[in-house]
Amino acid sequence: MRWAWAVALMLMAPWVTAAELRELRLWEGPEATRVVFDLDGDVKHALFTLSDPDRVVVDIEGLDQRALARLNAVTGKGVVARVRSAQRGDAMRVVFDVNQPVFATGFVLPPSADYGHRLVIDLASPQPTQPPAAGSAEQARGAPPRDETIVVAIDAGHGGEDPGARGPSGLLEKDAALRIARKLAKLINDTPNMRAVLTRDGDYYVGLRERVNIARKHQADLFVSIHCNAFTRRDMRGSAVYVLSERGATSEHARWLAQKENAADLVGGVHLQDKDHELAAVLIDLSQGATMEASFDVGSRILQSMAKINRLQKPDVQQAGFAVLKAPDIPSVLVETAFITNAEEERLLASGAFQASLAEQIFQGIKGYFHSYRPRQQTVEAEAEPQYVSRNALTSERLQAAEYPKGISR
Ligand SMILES: [Zn+2]
Numbered sequence: 001m002r003w004a005w006a007v008a009l010m011l012m013a014p015w016v017t018a019a020e021l022r023e024l025r026l027w028e029g030p031e032a033t034r035v036v037f038d039l040d041g042d043v044k045h046a047l048f049t050l051s052d053p054d055r056v057v058v059d060i061e062g063l064d065q066r067a068l069a070r071l072n073a074v075t076g077k078g079v080v081a082r083v084r085s086a087q088r089g090d091a092m093r094v095v096f097d098v099n100q101p102v103f104a105t106g107f108v109l110p111p112s113a114d115y116g117h118r119l120v121i122d123l124a125s126p127q128p129t130q131p132p133a134a135g136s137a138e139q140a141r142g143a144p145p146r147d148e149t150i151v152v153a154i155d156a157g158h159g160g161e162d163p164g165a166r167g168p169s170g171l172l173e174k175d176a177a178l179r180i181a182r183k184l185a186k187l188i189n190d191t192p193n194m195r196a197v198l199t200r201d202g203d204y205y206v207g208l209r210e211r212v213n214i215a216r217k218h219q220a221d222l223f224v225s226i227h228c229n230a231f232t233r234r235d236m237r238g239s240a241v242y243v244l245s246e247r248g249a250t251s252e253h254a255r256w257l258a259q260k261e262n263a264a265d266l267v268g269g270v271h272l273q274d275k276d277h278e279l280a281a282v283l284i285d286l287s288q289g290a291t292m293e294a295s296f297d298v299g300s301r302i303l304q305s306m307a308k309i310n311r312l313q314k315p316d317v318q319q320a321g322f323a324v325l326k327a328p329d330i331p332s333v334l335v336e337t338a339f340i341t342n343a344e345e346e347r348l349l350a351s352g353a354f355q356a357s358l359a360e361q362i363f364q365g366i367k368g369y370f371h372s373y374r375p376r377q378q379t380v381e382a383e384a385e386p387q388y389v390s391r392n393a394l395t396s397e398r399l400q401a402a403e404y405p406k407g408i409s410r
Contacts, residue, residue: 019043019117021067026077027160029204033078035096036161036269037119039063045119046091047106056104056123059091067092079123100125112266115161120269150370152188153197153215155225155324156181157261160205162268165230165260167346173228174203176349180337181226183359188366205268208323215330222298222331222366225324227261228349229313229336237342238313241303242334243295244326245319257336258320265323294331294369302335302365309357310338310348335362 019041027034037043037060044061071085071094082097102123109118156178158164164173178200185196197218199211206214215223229240231253242254249255299317306312313336325332337358338345348354 017041017062018064019062020064021070022116024071024074024083025161026074026080027204028078029160029200029202029206032122032124033080033102034160034204034269035080035121035123037121038115039117039119042108042117043119045106045108047104047121049102049104051101054098054101056096056098056102056121058094058096058106058119058121059088060094060119061091063092065092079125096121096123098123102126109266109269112263115267118269148193150194150222151197151218151220152194152366153199153211153218153220153223153330154181154185154188155199155211155215155223156201157225157227157324158205158264158268159200159203160268162205162264164264165228165340167340167349168234168343169346171340171346171350173230173340176228176337176340176355177226178203179352180355180358180362183356184224184226184362187359187363191367194370205264207268208262208265209326211324212327212330215327220330222369223325223327223333224302224362224366225322225332225334226362227334227336228338228340229257230260230339230341231256232341234341234343236313237339237345238311239303239306239338240313240318240336241299241306242318242320242322242325242336243292243299244322244332246321249320250318251314254318254320258322261334262321262323291327291329291331295325295333298331298366298369299333301368302333302362305361305365305368306335306337306358309354309361310345313339 019039022038022040023036025036025038027036041062043063046059047056049056065087068085068087071083074083076082076097079098079100079102080096081099084095084097086093102125104121104123106119106121109115109120111117156174158172158174158177160174162174164177166172181198182201185198188194188196197214197220199214200206211225212223229236229238236253242258249258296317303312303315303317317333322334325334338349340346340349
């Protein structure tokens, strides 16, 4: 029974299981500064804010004392001016001196992918700390009124502590995706009557559902998510375009890829308990069939356009259950620009010239789509029949199969 004693001792002795702080990371986003404690075990925490001066206090139980030196060496970022810490009874008190009043929320994330246990503290500003990534500056400059402007939401995949896939020589998907997204946004913003909204415009994570919400808030006419493909087989290469499928993916790789992309929320640190009431936001929408058809249309135009500068992984638009494509009323596509796990395509993805060509070809596909398939309100005004030129002509059965999910899978 000696083992039983050992187990009992371990349960009674918290110092045995004190979690070590591996790293404290700070990410600055437009609406919040995120603090992430990287830990090798579970901890308990209590969180509160104080004013005069403004500060956020986190008491952490079960944290190894060696964390003190590491915490006190961290430099501030975003709203955090300074980090201080001290042992206080059984807990370690960590104080974040903030340069404005903040709304603080904390949650823990279980281990996933490259990460172990994490304690995440989000410090949201009552007012954004910087102008939002969206084109509000452009609106202020007197852009055409909403009904004349086509709004394209451009979503750079991953970001912040979620690097996405990694190339053999170290290029990160989050960086390549953001560079291409910004180039695409510029092309759109330089076009009369078109406006781009970036779901993120910096190195921070935005939840998959929040990316869709940003697009909806700006009444986007199209949602384009930019990623780099990845696979364990380093010889896989080529560009691909995906639309949503709830009834199974078009290939084994598509299913693998969707699972990998959907795991971004676990890596990027979305508070999973929030998912439940998001279910209510996803309703079966009667326009879903038309939205899917439009998604296929713009998807095949982008694919054909990209074929001019890179080989295609598959000649047709692919389908899989990507969480980021789940806006029932906005045509949505996910562009896997090239394989970052392929050495040659990683080199291409790192080059500014290739990023610009990708942005240009994606833009050409988008322009072609809007040329023949105007946004809803304009279609109604002109009383014109939308033209369907998709190579993936949908049968009504297939449209039904693409019907909206009964709920979010996660
Ligand atoms: Zn990705």
